Each structure stands twice: as C-alpha cells, then as structure tokens.
Amino acid sequence: MPGSSGSASVGGVPGRASVGGSAAVGGARVPGSSGSASVGSARPGVPGRAAVGGAAVGGAAVGGAAVGGAAVGGAPVGRAVPGRASVRPVSPAGPGDSGPGGAGPGRRSRSAGSMDPEAAKRAKRRKIANWSIAAFAVVIMTAGIGIVGLTYAFDDVPDINTFEPEISTIAYADGSEMTKLGEHNRTVVPDEKITPLVKHAVAAAEDKGFYDHSGIDMKGIARAAWNNISGGDTQGASTITQQYARHAAELTGINYNRKIREALLARKIEDNYDKDQIISLYLNAIWFGRGAEGIEAAAKAYFNKTVTKMPGEEGALTASEAAVLASVIKQPEPVQGGHQGYDPARNPEAAKERWAYTLNNMAEKGWITAEERAKAEFPEKSLAKYDPNACQAECVNNKPVGHVLNYVKDELAEMGITDWQQRPYKIKVSINPAMQKAAEDAASRKSKSSPMSKTAENHQAALVAINPTNGQVLAYYGGDDGAGFDFAGRNGGHPPGSTFKMYTLAAGLREGMSMESYWDSTKNVDEERGGREISNAGREDPACGKYCSLEKMTIDSFNVPFYWMTKDMGPDKVVAVARDAGVRTMWTNDDEEINLAEVEPTAVAPSKFDVEVGFGQYKVKVIEHVNGLATLANRGDYNKAHFVVSVEKKNSATGEWVKVNGEQIKPEKKFDTEQIDSMLKVLQKIPGASDGNDHSLAGDRPAFAKSGTWELGKEGGTNGDAWYLGATTQIAAGVWVGTSGARAAIKDPDGSDMYGGDTPGQIWEDFMNAANKAAKYKVESFPEGSSVGDPSVLANGVSPSPKAPETPDNQNPNPNGSPSCEPFDFNCLFGNNGGNNGGGNNNGGGNNQTPSPTPTDGLPVLPGVPGGGGPGNDDDD
Incomplete structure (x- = not known):
C-alpha cells in the first residue's frame, strides 16, 4: 500500500491494513524493536498480516530471531503493523534529524556534526534499552529455544465455552463442608453481539493501543525480567491479548517461563483471531467483582442491563456506564491494607477518577466525541445497590453460623487472599460442628432445650467459645439470622x-x-469527688465491715473494693490489662468506639474510661471479652481469637490442592503465671458458690467463672445486661443476655430481674457440659495457685487479729471480724450476705433479701468528672 501512512480499516477493525500478495513496507515498526525491521512478503491468505523476516534488534541480529517478531520453530511469532508503516519526513533542520532508530533515512548520521545534548541522552537511553532487550532475547534463546518452540506448537488457545469456574468452599474443623463462598456467574456473549461501546471503553481503560499493536509488549516483558533479576516489583501482563493469554491458560507465578509462555500464547491468539474476537474473548473471561465472571454478568450486576443492546437502543449501556465497567477491571475488590479497588460501592472516589481516565482515553481515540465527553456524568443513579457482605451464592446466611463468614473474609484479606471469588480455595475453619450445635441449642430462643425459649420475645443471647491454648474459635452464636x-x-x-x-x-x-x-466495705463514699456514693445496687453492706477479704469480695462481687482498687492504681491499669488479655474495642458513655490497639491506655483513661471501668461500666464485644477469658485460662499467655485454620489453592497445572496459608499460632506472655494462678484459685469457687444456683460442671470438671450484671440506669432502673464467663483448661466460653432492638429490662421466666448467675449461667453450664461431652475432653485441673504479692498493697482494710475484737455483751463475735452481729443472726455471723454468693436472686444464687433490692439509677455524675454515672451499676450476678 504505497504511500499509506494512516490507519486502514479491515472488516470494521480500526488500525489494520489489508496486505495482499507481496508488500514491502519500509521502516515498519515492530513492537519491541528499536531499529528498523525489514518486512518481507506478506503471509498469503492472512489479511493484514506480514511475515517478519530477519528483524534487527537494535541493529543486531540475535540468533536469527527477532524479539517481538521472531519466527520460532518455523511459526511466525510477530508481525508488522500495517497502517503504521511510514518513512518519517525530513525535518526543517535538514537530513539527519534525530529519529527513533539508528542512522538511515530520516536519521542523523553519527558522523554528521555535533549532536544536541538532549538528543545524545535520548540516543544513549535507546542504546541501553536496545542492548537490554537483546540480552534478554539471548537469555530466552539460550535457556531453552526447544521448550519455547514446543510451547508455541502445542499450547492451544483455550475455548471460552469450556471455562467452568470452581467455587471456594469452607469446611468445619472436622472437614465437613460448611458452605460455598462466593458466586460465579458467566454468560458468554458472541463477539458480534457485544456493543462496541463496551469494547472501546475497555480498550481505553486497559490498553488504548490495542487496535494498533501486535499483541505483545516487549518492553513490558523486558521490564518484568529486569525486576525479577533486580528484586523489584513483579510485573503483570500489559496488553489485553497478554492478559487474556494469562487468564485463559491460568498461568501462575511470576517467572521467566511464565512470561515467555504468556507471550507466545498471546502471539498464537493474535495469529488465530482478529482484534474484535480477541477483546470479546477477554470480556467474556475476566473477573469484574460482584460475583460477575464476564461482561454480561457484570452489566447486570452493576447496572441491571445487557451488553447486547447497541447504542441508541432502549436499555443500552451508555458511554458513562461502559466506562464504569471498564474501570473496575484494574482491581474489582479491595486489598487488605492496600488499595480498596474501583467498585463504586466500595471506593467511590477512586472509581470516579478511573472512570474519568477511561472517558478521556475514549475521547482521545475518537470513540466518543469531545462534546460527549464534556457532557458525561458519573452514572450514580443507574448503579445497582450492592452489599459486599450479603449472601451471593448458596450459603449459610440464614443460619447462626453465617456470622462466621464475615470473620473468615476478614482473615483471608489479612492473609492477602482477595481472589477467593475468582479462584478455587479450600478454607478450613476452627468451628467444631458439634460444639456449634451445642451453642445454638443452649443459647437460641428457637431451641426448646434453651433457657432462652421461656423468656420474653425481645430477649437475646450471644455465646462464644474459644480454645485457650491456641485461640481457635470453637463455637460462635451471635443470633439466629446469620445475615442480621x-x-x-x-x-x-x-x-x-x-x-x-x-x-x-x-x-x-x-x-x-x-x-x-x-x-474496708464501709468506705462507700468518695469525699474527694464531692461525696460520690459507691453503690452496690441497693444491697446491704457486707457484714465483714472493715475486715473483708478480697476473696469474699470477689465471690460476692461487691463493688466498693474494686472502686478503690481502680482509683488507687489508676483506671488506665485496668484498661491495659483488658487490652493485653484480648479486649481490643471499648465504648465510652457517649458511644464513642475506641480501638485499644491504636491508643495507649493513658490516653483514654481516665479521660474516657473512669474508675467505673473497674467493675464493668463500658461496653465490650463478647468475642473479645471471651478472648480475654481465654488468656486467663491459658495462665496469662495470649492467643489471638481466629477462625481460619488452613487455606489451600488448586494448582491449575497439576490439579492438586496446595497449602498457601494458615494460622500462625504465636502465644504471647502477657501476665505473670503465678499471679494468674493465685486469682484462678479464687475464681474456681464461683461456679458452685451458691447452693441455690450451682453451675458446677458435670463430672466435677474444674472450672473458674465470673458473673456480672448491669442496670438500665436512666432507661428504666432494672437490669439490662447479664453475663456469665467461665473456662476449663480446654474451653473458655462466655454468655451475654440482653434484648434485641431497644435496650430494655431483662427478666427470668418467672418474671424476676435477671442476673448473671441465672439464665446466662444456666446457658453456660448447658453448653459446657454438651461441648465437653462432644469433644470427649479429659477432666483436667488448673495448677494449684499459691500466695503471691503483698497483702498491704492497695488494700484499705484491716486484717483481723488472731484474737477476736471486743464486742458488746449482747453481741456474738463474727468470725469475719464484724462487731455488729445480733445474737443468732447466722447470716451475719457467717458472712452469707443475704445469700448473694453466686449471683442472681433468691433461688438463682443470691440477693434473697425481702423485698428485692431497689435498683439504683447509676452513680451520680459530678461536674468536671469524666465517666461518672453511665448506664447504670453492676447489680452483681
């Protein structure tokens, strides 16, 4: 086609010239070459394709093969680009004006006068680039020309209709399947039925020179090789043809063999398909996010439209909508700790920036007019709503275990695994199916065997169980609706x-x-804070008076000692321990969420968490609180609570499943073992502390526990939250009971106020017995705790003397040291504290005064005192 320097159209494909018979195209540019390639006779019967003869790379022939246009094994691996071949005109500066190659027509002779400094620098850079590519070609040829030839000869182009995506699965700890993760949805659309608007948008976003090149980016390949050698970032495919070759062959790993194979397969694709077919194959194959494999599924997922409607037809995609779809391809979904992708529902600002980039390129290439570009608006109104956490396939979101999926996705992202909807993975989680059933049976209102089944309809429970030795979550119940x-x-x-x-x-x-x-239990007023009263929720002061042992105060759960303990050492010390044990999130009285992993305790206590933190005023998550319990059960060694145990990925070449990631158990010593043992020695007395509410485990299995309750405060005056946390050496489990919806009073089935030792304690006991039986755990004991520390540190009481103190004649001495007992007042004499030893009410383990104690409305909030008051007081348990 003599004299042609423009772009000819062949069969509607821009940028392709028909070459019939023999055509000599002088100075044709071969992608990847920096010199002048001599293009011989055109390949017979193939329109627009010219067979490349001995192409020169930087002016030097390498093994008779041209990089970017080499004939390997007798097969042409490259072609000149018709419509772009031209001889550059001589500039007004005269013959020898610098061009992109060496000396020759339109180029300055190296011996012709002095060279402009900038031109000299450019020439030097070109020379270095040429030799780098030549060297890379030598490596390729010497490393295995036979392998390369065989690869080209025998690597078939996969048929898009044979693509059957495999779905990732999640398995329970015993290997049985829990669910399938994600959704794959593909509808293959023939190339002639895909609107050209989408094809142009995708080319503009991913490879705007797509219609002009021969399918291989040699500079990109050389750059990838250099980065592999130098330890730089790995490089992916650049052209659309290479991207499709990589996707279709499911080539994995960034290495020379893969890049060579990818390039050769791309050339084979270019030899067998025209540009319109290639971009259609690409569009039908790639991942767009939102469960969409291919462009038709993507059009429906993002705009509820089809790509088969042509411009002007009703319901056709607009240029703006096509640009959104094209922009998503670069990264459909977020990367943990990195870029959040280009889905407008996840990252609207980045999506709009890339959308604008795509439209600008469409205008530059003439695929839309400048006027259309100027009028384009981001299609927010037509975008389909999308919830990334919603169930998108056969899943368990309608079951309690559905809540586990959210944690699994988070942990996969932390591992850098974000393509679980594109590639098949096998993910094993720590949930024990038998223990999960035990949790649901014990805590769900739908279970007839659960204590919750007889409570009011607005009552709700939650239960989490963790293995203390490794942090694996064994059971998780956050409600019946896994998507709620x-x-x-x-x-x-x-x-x-x-x-x-x-x-x-x-x-x-x-x-x-x-x-x-x-x-000293009588010291129940803080004079330094304006006479603030330290309430025990209306209960009578313990009879031990100034001689109350910490053991008794812990088992009976009186607030007064814990108030002074916290004030004297500082509330930040309590926050620090909670954080170290596993509590990472707390809420202030104003419902401000504080991430304890990102702040120092001194920065938030007492400014946001005041002395009341010592007896549980501020909200925490059940799973994190149980993680803290597990740390104590593990005698001070912390393991992060987690669900994912192992991840396997299918090797596309062999079909085998290969482990790619898994849990990394790294215990951290957070507390002194002897100190924790001394505390657990006391806490082990709580499960069986009250005859009326005994939560001792079956088979005399040793366990420690702590119950807790918090009032509604200003919202009502009765209890609004009740807890029971307890552990053996093998299972740490916690139960919370409150209400769904608005916070309201919680009542036991008999209508009495609910305490931690009542319904929550019974749920805990039922679960622990069933879980231990299902797991067939042996009965294990905690090590015997010994006396540690100094009894005079922090304590404000008086140790009872060996000789009982003098008392009036009409009173009998109290073994606990109180001088105030009436004759034959056995509750006083033996420190029974009204039966309030296990938590709960009269037949639930405590608080059996008649009438029931009058709930307080919270500690008074004093001016300038942060954290005072709050939602209520700990009522005990």
Missing part, C-alpha cells in the same frame, strides 16, 4: 458488669497486690 445483627461482636458491645473485675484483679496483682488482702 451480630450480638456477639461485629455490630457492637454490651456493658460487662462484674465480669470485668477479672481484669481489675489482674491489674492489681500486676501492681503487687495479693489475693489475701483485706478491704
């Missing part, structure tokens, strides 16, 4: 009440306190 509100963690927290006193004790022990210390 998760009461166990992801959607908020609850005031933990006296269960938080475990951390207060651990903080005191860190400060040198002893579990054998004594406390």
Whole structure:
C-alpha cells in the first residue's frame, strides 16, 4: 500500500491494513524493536498480516530471531503493523534529524556534526534499552529455544465455552463442608453481539493501543525480567491479548517461563483471531467483582442491563456506564491494607477518577466525541445497590453460623487472599460442628432445650467459645439470622458488669497486690469527688465491715473494693490489662468506639474510661471479652481469637490442592503465671458458690467463672445486661443476655430481674457440659495457685487479729471480724450476705433479701468528672 501512512480499516477493525500478495513496507515498526525491521512478503491468505523476516534488534541480529517478531520453530511469532508503516519526513533542520532508530533515512548520521545534548541522552537511553532487550532475547534463546518452540506448537488457545469456574468452599474443623463462598456467574456473549461501546471503553481503560499493536509488549516483558533479576516489583501482563493469554491458560507465578509462555500464547491468539474476537474473548473471561465472571454478568450486576443492546437502543449501556465497567477491571475488590479497588460501592472516589481516565482515553481515540465527553456524568443513579457482605451464592446466611463468614473474609484479606471469588480455595475453619450445635441449642430462643425459649420475645443471647491454648474459635452464636445483627461482636458491645473485675484483679496483682488482702466495705463514699456514693445496687453492706477479704469480695462481687482498687492504681491499669488479655474495642458513655490497639491506655483513661471501668461500666464485644477469658485460662499467655485454620489453592497445572496459608499460632506472655494462678484459685469457687444456683460442671470438671450484671440506669432502673464467663483448661466460653432492638429490662421466666448467675449461667453450664461431652475432653485441673504479692498493697482494710475484737455483751463475735452481729443472726455471723454468693436472686444464687433490692439509677455524675454515672451499676450476678 504505497504511500499509506494512516490507519486502514479491515472488516470494521480500526488500525489494520489489508496486505495482499507481496508488500514491502519500509521502516515498519515492530513492537519491541528499536531499529528498523525489514518486512518481507506478506503471509498469503492472512489479511493484514506480514511475515517478519530477519528483524534487527537494535541493529543486531540475535540468533536469527527477532524479539517481538521472531519466527520460532518455523511459526511466525510477530508481525508488522500495517497502517503504521511510514518513512518519517525530513525535518526543517535538514537530513539527519534525530529519529527513533539508528542512522538511515530520516536519521542523523553519527558522523554528521555535533549532536544536541538532549538528543545524545535520548540516543544513549535507546542504546541501553536496545542492548537490554537483546540480552534478554539471548537469555530466552539460550535457556531453552526447544521448550519455547514446543510451547508455541502445542499450547492451544483455550475455548471460552469450556471455562467452568470452581467455587471456594469452607469446611468445619472436622472437614465437613460448611458452605460455598462466593458466586460465579458467566454468560458468554458472541463477539458480534457485544456493543462496541463496551469494547472501546475497555480498550481505553486497559490498553488504548490495542487496535494498533501486535499483541505483545516487549518492553513490558523486558521490564518484568529486569525486576525479577533486580528484586523489584513483579510485573503483570500489559496488553489485553497478554492478559487474556494469562487468564485463559491460568498461568501462575511470576517467572521467566511464565512470561515467555504468556507471550507466545498471546502471539498464537493474535495469529488465530482478529482484534474484535480477541477483546470479546477477554470480556467474556475476566473477573469484574460482584460475583460477575464476564461482561454480561457484570452489566447486570452493576447496572441491571445487557451488553447486547447497541447504542441508541432502549436499555443500552451508555458511554458513562461502559466506562464504569471498564474501570473496575484494574482491581474489582479491595486489598487488605492496600488499595480498596474501583467498585463504586466500595471506593467511590477512586472509581470516579478511573472512570474519568477511561472517558478521556475514549475521547482521545475518537470513540466518543469531545462534546460527549464534556457532557458525561458519573452514572450514580443507574448503579445497582450492592452489599459486599450479603449472601451471593448458596450459603449459610440464614443460619447462626453465617456470622462466621464475615470473620473468615476478614482473615483471608489479612492473609492477602482477595481472589477467593475468582479462584478455587479450600478454607478450613476452627468451628467444631458439634460444639456449634451445642451453642445454638443452649443459647437460641428457637431451641426448646434453651433457657432462652421461656423468656420474653425481645430477649437475646450471644455465646462464644474459644480454645485457650491456641485461640481457635470453637463455637460462635451471635443470633439466629446469620445475615442480621451480630450480638456477639461485629455490630457492637454490651456493658460487662462484674465480669470485668477479672481484669481489675489482674491489674492489681500486676501492681503487687495479693489475693489475701483485706478491704474496708464501709468506705462507700468518695469525699474527694464531692461525696460520690459507691453503690452496690441497693444491697446491704457486707457484714465483714472493715475486715473483708478480697476473696469474699470477689465471690460476692461487691463493688466498693474494686472502686478503690481502680482509683488507687489508676483506671488506665485496668484498661491495659483488658487490652493485653484480648479486649481490643471499648465504648465510652457517649458511644464513642475506641480501638485499644491504636491508643495507649493513658490516653483514654481516665479521660474516657473512669474508675467505673473497674467493675464493668463500658461496653465490650463478647468475642473479645471471651478472648480475654481465654488468656486467663491459658495462665496469662495470649492467643489471638481466629477462625481460619488452613487455606489451600488448586494448582491449575497439576490439579492438586496446595497449602498457601494458615494460622500462625504465636502465644504471647502477657501476665505473670503465678499471679494468674493465685486469682484462678479464687475464681474456681464461683461456679458452685451458691447452693441455690450451682453451675458446677458435670463430672466435677474444674472450672473458674465470673458473673456480672448491669442496670438500665436512666432507661428504666432494672437490669439490662447479664453475663456469665467461665473456662476449663480446654474451653473458655462466655454468655451475654440482653434484648434485641431497644435496650430494655431483662427478666427470668418467672418474671424476676435477671442476673448473671441465672439464665446466662444456666446457658453456660448447658453448653459446657454438651461441648465437653462432644469433644470427649479429659477432666483436667488448673495448677494449684499459691500466695503471691503483698497483702498491704492497695488494700484499705484491716486484717483481723488472731484474737477476736471486743464486742458488746449482747453481741456474738463474727468470725469475719464484724462487731455488729445480733445474737443468732447466722447470716451475719457467717458472712452469707443475704445469700448473694453466686449471683442472681433468691433461688438463682443470691440477693434473697425481702423485698428485692431497689435498683439504683447509676452513680451520680459530678461536674468536671469524666465517666461518672453511665448506664447504670453492676447489680452483681
């Protein structure tokens, strides 16, 4: 086609010239070459394709093969680009004006006068680039020309209709299938039925020179090789043809063999298909996010439209909508800790920026007019709503275990695995199916065997169980609706009440306190804070007076000692212990969420978490609180609570499943073992502390526990949250009971106020017995705790003397040291405290005064005192 320097159209494909018979195209540019390629006779019968003879690379022939246009094994691997071949005109500066190659027509002779400094620099850079590519070609040829030839000869182009995506699966700890993860949806559309608007948008976004090149980006390949050698970033495919070759062959790993194979397959694709067919294959194959494999599924997922409608037809995609779809391809979904992708529902700002880039390129290439570009608006109104966490396939979102999926997805993202909807994975999680059933049977209102089945309809429970030795979550119940509100963690927290006193004790022990210390229960007013009263929720003061042992105060769960303990050492010490144990999230009285992993305790306590943190005023997540419990059960060694145990990915070449990631158990010593043992020695007395509410486990299995309750406060005056946390050496489990919807009073089935030792305690006991039976765990004991610390540290009480103090004639001495007991007042004499030893009411383990104690409305909030008051007081348990 003599004299042609424009772009000819062949069969509607822009940028392709028909070459019939023999055509000599002088100075044709071969992608990847920096010199002048001599193009011989055109390949007979193939329109627009010219057979490349001995192409020169930087002016040097390498093994008779041209990089970017080499004939390998007798097969042409490259072609000149018709419509772009031209001889550059001589510039006004005269013959020898610098061009893109060496000396020759239109180029300055190296001996012709002095060279402009900038031109010299450009020439030097070209020379270096040419030699780099030549060197890479030598490596390719010497490393295995036979392999390359065989690869080209025998690598068939996969048929798009044979693509059957495999779905990732999640398995329980025993290997049985829990669910399938994600959705694959593909409808293959013939190339002639795909609107050209979409093809042009995708070319503009991914490869705007697509219609002009021969399918291989040699500079990109050389760059990838250099980065592999130099340790730089790995490089992906650049042209659309290479991207399709990589996707179709499912080539994995960034290495020379893959890049060579990818390039050769791309050339074979270019030899067998025209540009219109290639981009259609690409569009039918690639991943767009939202469960969409291919462009037709993507059009429906993002705009509820089809790509088969041509411009002007009703319901056809607009240029703006096509640009959104094209823009998503670069990264459909977020990367943990990195870019959040280009789906407008996930990352609207980045999506709009890339959308504008795509439209600008469409205008530059003439695929839309400048006027159309100027009028284009981002199609927010036509975008389909999308919830990334919604169930998108056969899944378990309608079951309680559905809540686990959200954690699994988060953990996969933390591992860098974000393509689980594109590639098949096998993911094993820690949930034990038998224990999960036990949790649902014990905590769900739908279970007839659950204590919850007889409570009011608005009552809700949550239960989490963790293996203390490794942090694996064994069972998780956050509600019956796996797609609804998760009461166990992801959607908020609850005031933990006296269960938080475990951390207060651990903080005191860190400060040198002893579990054998004594406390003054009569010191129930803080004069330094304007006479603030330290309430025990209306209960009578314990009879031990100034001689109360910390053991008794812990088992009976009186607030007064814990108030002074926290104030004297500082509330930040309690927050620090909670954080170290596993509590990472707390809420202030104003419902401000604080991430304890990102702030120092001194920065938030007492400014946001005041002294009341010592007995559980501030909301926490159930799963994190149980993680803290597990740390204590593991004698001070912390393991992060997690669900994913192992991840396997299918090797596309062999079909074998290969482990690519899994849990990394790294215990962290957070607390002194002897200190924790001394505390657990006391806490082991709580499950069986009350004859009327005994939660001792079957088979005399040793366990420790702590119950807690928090009032409604200003919202009503009765209890709004009740907890029971307890553990053996093998299972740490926690139960919360409150209400769904608006926070309201919680009642036991008999209508009495619910305490931690009542319904929550019974749920815990039922679950633990069933779980231990299902797992066939042996009965194990905790090590015997010993006395540690100094009884005088923090303590404000008086140790009873060996000789009982003098008392009036009409009173009998109290073994606990109180001088105020009436004759034959056995509750006083033996420190029974009204039966309030196990938590709960009269036949639920405590608080059997008649009438029931009058609930308080919370500690008074004093001017300038942060954290005072709050939603209510710990009622005990």
